[in-house]
Amino acid sequence: MTNIGMIGRRSKEGHMEFITAIADSQGTDIKNGLREMLFLRCI
């Protein structure tokens, strides 16, 4: 498995000021040789 997270801050007025994201890079598919998959992507 892996570890991903996002946290954000909402202002007193109600709008989102920012979000930070974090991800590790180890996948579950060791058998497929995908240990260093990148799970944080911009789309």
Add this chain to the structure above:
Amino acid sequence: MIGGDILFLGTGDGEVIDGTARDLRNQKGIATIEEASQAALDMTHARYVNATRGKPETLPRKGFGVDFLIGGPGRNDLGIFEINTTGFRGPKAHNKYADRGANLVELPKGNWGGSFKGSAWGHINRYLDGQFESGRPIIIETLADALIEMHDLSLRGARDIGVNDRLHYGIITPSRTVRLVHPSVWEGDTQAHIEQVVNLTGLNVAEVLNGMDADECERNSAAIDLYSDIRLFTGGFYFALASELTSSSNLKREYTRLSEKSLRDESYKPRFKEIGRRRLESHARIQEGVDVLISRDPHKLRSFIMGAEDRRRETIGKLFERYASPESS
């Protein structure tokens, strides 16, 4: 907002995550997290239907939970969606495929909130519980606060057997989204990797780097050499920021320890004050790093790296001045 500002994170089966990320990238016209979330659900459904010969409800439960987090510009504001693509939540057998869906993470006004997914969640939750129980609030008012806490939370997550500590950082602001990838990680998708590198540095290198896949020696070699140099540059920035985050984490712990010690022993008070000052300095340097990252200005990026190099050189110099024996000739 345009595409490229939405961050997609996944946990679980790597093939499903990577395939969905690729499909989302290739599907033009996705501009909001609402659209991205629905597309991710549609794409994973098609994938599961295909894999189970039309019976996705028969997906194997054991070891097969694929969740996504999608953050970025939404229809009205920035936001975060949690997406459960299988309907499975934990080991209980009563969860059904029909329970799959997207859920907007509600964040309180004037405060912070968020979501963590994956096998490391238990470690993170215990750490958070421990912080609150010991009376140490987690205050997030600035991007530097958020990055420091994310760094600390993720290192607790890395205690999980299936999780490493090669962290990738993402920052989403109303003006732009940036991500900082661990230097030793290479994305399977060359084009996506090049875009990430170019986006980070702000250098005019896209044309040369496009030769990475070229079947022509001169172009290919130039691209590989250039990438190697850029990796030194971006890696320098990554480690400068990561090193400052580690310092900040150590100072935070020391500050908490000294708050207890100085209550009982006056002689600790000056040290307590000093650590508080150093903590604020470290916080300011992290905020500078975040601002540099968002600026996409190669000159500022270089200046941040050089500043960290200077501080490191000075520290090592002092260490040697005081404690190293004279060098033998």
